[in-house]
Amino acid sequence: MPADSNGGYANMESPYNNSAYSQSQWLEKQESRSKRSKCIVVTSLIALVVLIAAGVTVGVLLSRKHSSSSSSSPSSSSAATTVGPSGVVNQTDPNDPSTFVPDSRLKHSFYGLAYTPAGSQLPECGNSLDQVIEDIQLISQLTSRIRLYGADCNQSALVLEAIERTKVNMSVWLAVYNVPTNATAYSEQRDKIVDAIKTYGTDHIAGVTVGNEFILDYLSAYGDGTDTPNGPIGNQGAALLNSNITDMKNTLANMGVSLQVGTSDAGSYFNNEVLENVDYGMANVHPWFANVSIDQAADWTYNFFQTQDVAVANALPNAPKMYIAETGWPTNSSDAGNESNGPSTASEPNLQTFLDTFVCQANQNGTDYFFFEFFDETWKLIQFGGVEGYWGLFYANKTLKDITIPNCEID
């Protein structure tokens, strides 16, 4: 099982074939790839108005596109300079990432987004601050909340630095991707998070998540196919996970820092002893993996989350707050054989349907979710194949897929 911050999905299939969980087969990821190229050509209307008064000439650059947010660019006499490393975001001041120009196709309609900076998997880290800044410029036009999966490759610091430089309103749930077989994976990532908190403070940190599908992976590795999350093997895994969760709580307390500590897992793999030890749980709820057709996907997601996660958590003494950690729809597959899962089919039109039937409705009825995910993650395509690398709202090159983002402003 990979010790990287996103892996582990490859192990998700066996538990889904277990009849005891026939209803619980969705996991995570995928990417949606909608490529409807809605090339919206943005026409910038520039009017140069020269006002002459008392012998003073003032040049005013007006741009319809920039009207609400551009900062003054004193010497500029033409359109914004393209600066991002992928060329998909313009800034009016190349040296100030906070002067990025909004893209009218993007709407601030998502409660949250699942995000991992490219190049954040060990052993080869390839991420960079410039790339993360460009990501945050795009993401901040869609949501005020992101969740990470791990802390390898300095990603916590990069994201917090990018939030500072772009000056956007963004809260991030930092995370440790710990594994049962490598104590160093936990302690190294914990220490990265401690460093990031010392450098950046907690203003932009909403919580620290310890574990990504830890119990699901534990049962896959050590169970016999009939074990349940609250059975003896599940409790064994829970004890290991809880040791790390408790250590994180103690570490933060010793720093004098007050932050929520939680865990994330597949929606039907929460262990009660773990839930009783956290402030929040994040549940992956995936209609595509559960063989749910696109027509029923949004309702199914809502109902599953309410009955399997929210109700279960509310029945515990501490009633931890529950989020949907991941939900979304894939848009493509590395091979035709994996494009459909029963009646669920990966396609951009189906992602559009899921966006249209889930996002604004979930905002209205108070489902707190992290849409899965920001962009297509190439490493997953390479490592896992199938639909794994195709769950993004954006392609891997940060071009928006052929989708229309729903328009329902949420804080």
Ligand SMILES: *[C@@H]1O[C@H](CO)[C@@H](O)[C@H](O)[C@H]1NC(C)=O
């Ligand atoms: C960036 O600016 C260039 C030049 O004005 C323009 O052609 C391009 O469409 C802009 N890109 C975005 C994403 O705004």
Ligand SMILES: *[C@@H]1O[C@H](CO)[C@@H](O)[C@H](O)[C@H]1NC(C)=O
């Ligand atoms: C981690 O990222 C921060 C923010 O960019 C940077 O200041 C720091 O030097 C980085 N640390 C390492 C080890 O790359």
Ligand SMILES: *[C@@H]1O[C@H](CO)[C@@H](O)[C@H](O)[C@H]1NC(C)=O
């Ligand atoms: C973290 O968990 C791993 C096993 O999952 C364990 O080996 C290690 O001792 C734990 N570390 C701490 C500090 O809790």
Ligand SMILES: *[C@@H]1O[C@H](CO)[C@@H](O)[C@H](O)[C@H]1NC(C)=O
């Ligand atoms: C354990 O995790 C550390 C840090 O993530 C990594 O450097 C090391 O290679 C891992 N060890 C094994 C045996 O996978």
Ligand SMILES: *[C@@H]1O[C@H](CO)[C@@H](O)[C@H](O)[C@H]1NC(C)=O
């Ligand atoms: C809440 O929103 C979901 C979409 O997430 C929708 O399917 C469901 O019917 C809504 N539930 C209620 C009670 O409004």
Ligand SMILES: *[C@@H]1O[C@H](CO)[C@@H](O)[C@H](O)[C@H]1NC(C)=O
């Ligand atoms: C869809 O997946 C196939 C196989 O991986 C790939 O060749 C193709 O480029 C993908 N299409 C898009 C739009 O990403």
Ligand SMILES: *[C@@H]1O[C@H](CO)[C@@H](O)[C@H](O)[C@H]1NC(C)=O
């Ligand atoms: C989902 O559909 C696939 C066939 O595409 C099948 O192999 C799998 O068993 C189905 N899973 C469930 C839970 O029905």
Ligand SMILES: *[C@@H]1O[C@H](CO)[C@@H](O)[C@H](O)[C@H]1NC(C)=O
């Ligand atoms: C793709 O399909 C094959 C055959 O159905 C299956 O064995 C494999 O696990 C699938 N791969 C993924 C990543 O879903």
Ligand SMILES: *[C@@H]1O[C@H](CO)[C@@H](O)[C@H](O)[C@H]1NC(C)=O
């Ligand atoms: C971005 O990637 C998509 C999907 O592979 C492709 O269709 C598109 O042409 C790429 N855009 C650019 C600007 O390279």
Ligand SMILES: *[C@@H]1O[C@H](CO)[C@@H](O)[C@H](O)[C@H]1NC(C)=O
């Ligand atoms: C910033 O985002 C939070 C949600 O994380 C929201 O509650 C708050 O109102 C936002 N603040 C501003 C100034 O937009």
